[in-house]
Amino acid sequence: MIFLAFASICAVGAVFSFILGQASIPLTEVFKYITGSAGLDPRYSAILKMRLARMLVAFIAGGGLAFAGVIYQSTLKNYLADPFMLGVSAGAALFSALAISFKIQSSAMVSLFAFFGALVSVGVVIFISGFKKFSNYNLILSGIALNSFFSSFLTIVMYLSKDMQNIFFWLMGSLDVKYNEQIIYTYVLVFMAGLYAYNNSHILDILKLNEKTVFSMGIDESAWKIKFIVLSSVVSALIVSQTGIIGFVGLIMPHAGRLLIGDLHRSLIPFSFLLGGTMMIYCDIISRTAIDSMNFPIGVITSLVGAPFFILLLSRAGKQGGN
Amino acid sequence: MNTCEVFKAEGLKYFFEGGRECALNNLNFSIMSGESIAIVGPNGAGKSTLLNIMLGYADKYEGVFEFMGREISGWKPSQMARVRAYIPQENETGLKLTALEYLKLSRGAPHLTEKSEINKYLELFDISYLRDRVTATMSGGEMRLLQLIFALLRNPSVVLLDEPVSFLDVNNQKKFFDGLKEISSERSDGKGEKMTIISILHDLNMAAYYCDRIMLLNKGEIVKFDSPLDVINFKTLGSIFFRESLTREVKMKEGGAEISAHVICGGGAGSEIMEALLSQGVNVSAGVLNIGDSDWNFCKNNKVAMVEEEPFQKISDENYIKNLEYIKKADVIVLCAFALGKGNLANLKFIEESGMILGKKIISAFSAHAELDFTGGAAGPLLKKIGENSERFLTPDEFKTVFARVRDSLKKQDRLS
Numbered sequence: 001m002i003f004l005a006f007a008s009i010c011a012v013g014a015v016f017s018f019i020l021g022q023a024s025i026p027l028t029e030v031f032k033y034i035t036g037s038a039g040l041d042p043r044y045s046a047i048l049k050m051r052l053a054r055m056l057v058a059f060i061a062g063g064g065l066a067f068a069g070v071i072y073q074s075t076l077k078n079y080l081a082d083p084f085m086l087g088v089s090a091g092a093a094l095f096s097a098l099a100i101s102f103k104i105q106s107s108a109m110v111s112l113f114a115f116f117g118a119l120v121s122v123g124v125v126i127f128i129s130g131f132k133k134f135s136n137y138n139l140i141l142s143g144i145a146l147n148s149f150f151s152s153f154l155t156i157v158m159y160l161s162k163d164m165q166n167i168f169f170w171l172m173g174s175l176d177v178k179y180n181e182q183i184i185y186t187y188v189l190v191f192m193a194g195l196y197a198y199n200n201s202h203i204l205d206i207l208k209l210n211e212k213t214v215f216s217m218g219i220d221e222s223a224w225k226i227k228f229i230v231l232s233s234v235v236s237a238l239i240v241s242q243t244g245i246i247g248f249v250g251l252i253m254p255h256a257g258r259l260l261i262g263d264l265h266r267s268l269i270p271f272s273f274l275l276g277g278t279m280m281i282y283c284d285i286i287s288r289t290a291i292d293s294m295n296f297p298i299g300v301i302t303s304l305v306g307a308p309f310f311i312l313l314l315s316r317a318g319k320q321g322g323n
Numbered sequence: 324m325n326t327c328e329v330f331k332a333e334g335l336k337y338f339f340e341g342g343r344e345c346a347l348n349n350l351n352f353s354i355m356s357g358e359s360i361a362i363v364g365p366n367g368a369g370k371s372t373l374l375n376i377m378l379g380y381a382d383k384y385e386g387v388f389e390f391m392g393r394e395i396s397g398w399k400p401s402q403m404a405r406v407r408a409y410i411p412q413e414n415e416t417g418l419k420l421t422a423l424e425y426l427k428l429s430r431g432a433p434h435l436t437e438k439s440e441i442n443k444y445l446e447l448f449d450i451s452y453l454r455d456r457v458t459a460t461m462s463g464g465e466m467r468l469l470q471l472i473f474a475l476l477r478n479p480s481v482v483l484l485d486e487p488v489s490f491l492d493v494n495n496q497k498k499f500f501d502g503l504k505e506i507s508s509e510r511s512d513g514k515g516e517k518m519t520i521i522s523i524l525h526d527l528n529m530a531a532y533y534c535d536r537i538m539l540l541n542k543g544e545i546v547k548f549d550s551p552l553d554v555i556n557f558k559t560l561g562s563i564f565f566r567e568s569l570t571r572e573v574k575m576k577e578g579g580a581e582i583s584a585h586v587i588c589g590g591g592a593g594s595e596i597m598e599a600l601l602s603q604g605v606n607v608s609a610g611v612l613n614i615g616d617s618d619w620n621f622c623k624n625n626k627v628a629m630v631e632e633e634p635f636q637k638i639s640d641e642n643y644i645k646n647l648e649y650i651k652k653a654d655v656i657v658l659c660a661f662a663l664g665k666g667n668l669a670n671l672k673f674i675e676e677s678g679m680i681l682g683k684k685i686i687s688a689f690s691a692h693a694e695l696d697f698t699g700g701a702a703g704p705l706l707k708k709i710g711e712n713s714e715r716f717l718t719p720d721e722f723k724t725v726f727a728r729v730r731d732s733l734k735k736q737d738r739l740s
Contacts (some may be wrong), residue, residue, distance in 0.1 A: 202432050208418060209428075210411045215380055217431060217477075218404025263419035264458065 002261055003271060010059075016227070017046055017055050017281055020289050057177045057186070062249050062280025064190045064239045068232035069250035070257065070272045071197060072178035074204045074265065075228045076136045076201040082251035083236035086143040087228065090150035091121025097154055097172055101161035108182055110170070111241040114219035118237035121146055126226060134222045139229075151190050173244035175284055184237045185280045188276060193235045194273060197228070201265035204228065208263070248303045252310045259313050279306060327391065329481055329519045330354040330377060334386035337543075346372045347384070348543040356480070357517035359504075361530035363554075364540035369406035370523045371412070372486055373540070377521065379403050407481035407711060408474035412489075412523075414466045415458065422453045422469055423463075429476040436476060444472040471499060475506055483524035488529065493637075496526070499734055500533045515538050527640050529668040531555055551669075552676055556651070558642055582606065582733060585653035587646075588671065591617040592688075593639040595719040596659055599726070608653065610646040611638050646670065651675055654728060657722075658709070660688040663702055671705040678712045684729050686715035686722070 027046050027312035033041045033048045057061055066304050076085070084090070095117025100108045130136035158164050177183055197204070203224050214221045233291040237251065257272035280298075283305055287296040330353065336728060337347040347369045354360055362370045375381035376388060381397045391406070392397060418425060426441045427433040445451045448468050458466060467487065474482060482503070488496040503520065506632040511517040524530040529552035530537050539554050547554045554560075572721045583606035586593045593609060600607045610630030612619040622629045629652040630645045632638055636647075645669075650656055656674055663671075687709055712727055 057614060058472075205420065205424075206428050206431070209415055210413055212375075212378065212380055212409060212411045213415070215400060216404060216407070216409035216483075218401035219431065220400070237601075258419060262421075264424050319405060 003267075004109070004119065006080025006274050006278060007217055010281065011275060013278055013281040013285070015056060017058075017285050018051055020285055021051060022288070023047060029306060033063055036271075057119055057175050057183065058275035058280040058284040060187055061175065061189055061239045061243050062253070062283075063248060063275075063277035064134065064194075064235050065183070065246065065250035066253035066257070066272040067194055067197070067269060067278075068236040068239075069276075070254040070265070071228050072198070072250075073234040073254050075207055075225045076134065076140060076297075077208060078140060079255070080245075080251075081140070083246070084147075084240075084245070084250065086125045086130050086139065086233065087121030087146045087150065088118040088233055088236045088240060089245045090147045090154070090239065091117035091119070093156065093245060094150045094154045095120075095138055096244075097157045097161070097167045097243075100163050100166050101157060101172065114242075115241035116239055119233065121150060122229070122233040122237070126229065130295060134225055142227070166221075166314070169297075170244045172297035173246040174295070175243055175280075175287075175298050176295065177242050183242060189238055190235050194269065195230050197231060198269050200224075204265040204269075205263070244299070246280075246299045246302055248306045250307050253279060254302075256310060256313055259316075263280055268317060277310075326355045326357055328353050328389070329356050329358075330521075331389040331731070332387065335700040336385040337369075337376065337383075338382065338385075340383075343659070345543055347376075349386075350545055352538065352545060352548055354519065354521065355528070356519050356730075357511070358536060359507075359520045359524055360536045361524045361532050361534035361537045361673055362392065362540060363501060363524055363527060364539055367542075368540040370540055370545040371485060374467055374521070378407075378409055378483055404477070408477045408479035409483045410470050410474050412485040414463055414468065414490075416466055420458055421454060421455050422458060425458050425469060426473055429473045430445060446476060446500060447505070447607040448472065455636050464491045467491055467495065468499060469503075471503065475503075477719055479518065481515060481519045482521070482546055484520070484523060486523050489525050489738075498693045504533070518618075527555055527560070528620060529639070531669040531671050550691070554671065555644055555647060558673075560640075575724065580709060581652050582655065582730060583608070583719055584655040584657055585609070585649045586657045586659060587661075587674075588618050588657075588659035589616055590615070593618045594623055595622040596657055597625070599719060599723050600657075601625060601627070603726075603730075605655075608649045610649055611642050643669070647673055649672065651681070653683065653697060654733060655684045655686060655726075658685065658687040658713075660671060668702060671709065675712070676707055678709065684733065685709060686716060686725055686729060687713040688716055688722075 015027075017028060018033070020026055020029060024045065029040060029044050030048065032038075033045065065083055069081070072081040072083055072085060073079055078085075079181035092114040096110050096114040104110055104113070125139065125142045126134070128142040128146075129135065132138045158167050161167060203219070206217065206219060207221060208225060208227075211221065240246075253276040254268075254272050257268050257275050260272050260275075261267050279302070283298060283301040286305065287298050287301045290296055292300075326465075328716060332350045332352050334351040335347060336345065338344065338717075339346050350373070362373065364370050372381060376384055376395070377390070379390070379394075379395050379398055379400060389394050407508050415425070422445070423438070423441060424433075427436050430436050442451070442454075445454055445533065448471075450465060450468055453461065453465055453469065458469065461469070463603065465738065471487070491499065503518075505522065507518040508714050520534075522534075534551065536549060537554040538548040539560070586597055586600070586601050586607060586609045588594075588609060597607050597609065597618075598621075608628040609618065610621050610627050611632050613634045614631050615634050618630070619631065621627070628649075630642050632642050642684070650670075650673060657675065660673065674685060677683045714725045716725045
């Protein structure tokens, strides 16, 4: 039920996303485009195609980050965890900043740098925490240490670089992703990761139980934990490398999902994905239309819109006695 | 029924990580299948460490430790998971799953557990109403029972419990253990093998009532590992639990009385009985009495030795053991008709055992007073057994004639020996 409700909210958002923008497009034309019927103005057709591509990026980015957030929070048993906790954003930011300041022009190359930067930093964090059986405590602390270490580096790079403006813009996150092959791979990989996590969702449920209970059930907590962390890190690295750092979605949307439908990962995973994607589509509309002739940085909007929405949810949940 | 050795320890030692501090020192014991074992001891005695080794969770021990005939470090966690289950000390907190969703995880994947099986257990423990409720909203007791069902759904032959009932009220403690026992014996009817149950317990009363043997640990060593009757006494427990050197033993009033009687009473039920005993020159003791109670007043006025407890308090471990010492010392045990609470369960078990094993004479008013049973029926079978092995009375007058008869038979025994 609640799935359907949010799916329709998402669909309405999609329609608005088609209509609104620097040039408004009439609803009838949008429907012609969606249903593929004849008589569509070719000028509109090009714009609508662009808007569709952007919408897909928004949906996958929002959904993917929310999905990664769910998995991080559940495996680390920490509700303050977000997809950037173990160094994805710091690594991506540092490496892309390096790429930009070394005058690498192609955005695809910058993305590639960011992607590997993200994976390298998560790899380092996992490696360090491996000395002590991958305890959550160690994972999180190594993540925090690495995050601050890398961001100091980033500051130095930005300070010395002549392209501070570009780096800064990248850091703020943007959905202006050029349509390319990379993005198709991103979609496929994110989808496959989601499917894998969905099929093993009961393990995520079990990992939330007492550590010794999990052991007594014969389930190798460390192995699964690393598997899931790598999986969600790849997903968020893929997204961050394309869109830059978009905060808040990965932290808050999992909570919104839990508040609305509970902790069972079999429903929580797809639902959070839907929730994150929907939120991102709406945020994108705002970022494109709030100020004329300017794309407001999406990362700012997500926090600006998401925080009040989340507080609303929290207060409602409070009234229902925390259910 | 074939019994086999479930756990065997030979020279088992365990050192805390890094340090040379010894958590367990040279343990030797064996536990057979179907046994119900309680591990007791003060904080820091090594109880949890031992349970962790039994679980296979702490594997850096020294010495021999076998699980079902094979060194436990050679077992894979997944193999062990098929035969033993575990309940941790902590409740599963912060889970926003319904009871059904939670229980469906018990075998690793939801499709492995039939809903009907879950329903069966929920009904057995009388908590079907919890099925669709979210676990985070449940009371500690409700969650504990769900954890027990979670463990039982795994069809274990060995169950390890870390302080399973420490935070439960007496009602739920009883529900927990009665259910566990029921399933275990149901199993022995069906498949031939009773479950081996090993639990860390803080409540000596519970340990004595539900377990076949008690392992008393202190400072990493086994002080005693024997039947409850042999473990629970001042000699073994006093210095360990109460810090005072309670090696002092309960002394009956001296003075040449040839017979001593311990009267278990309360609420005035014992006054007339004790009066009758005193008038016949019997050495009388009483317990456990709440301070201010009319029987307590009687003892105070007549200088009868007794075990006292603050009013409205649960009987403390110390007083409970003291009372037991009196029971062991007395020739005759008189069970008056007082309101029987759950704290008395272990006492009844001891009375029954002392009658059977130690050959004490029991005079009981209880077989006729089932309405005084406030234990939810748990005392029923024990009372019946005690009734079969005891002399019975209803009124104080009746008591006098019964006692005269018992006294004569005791004298006769004396002459014979």
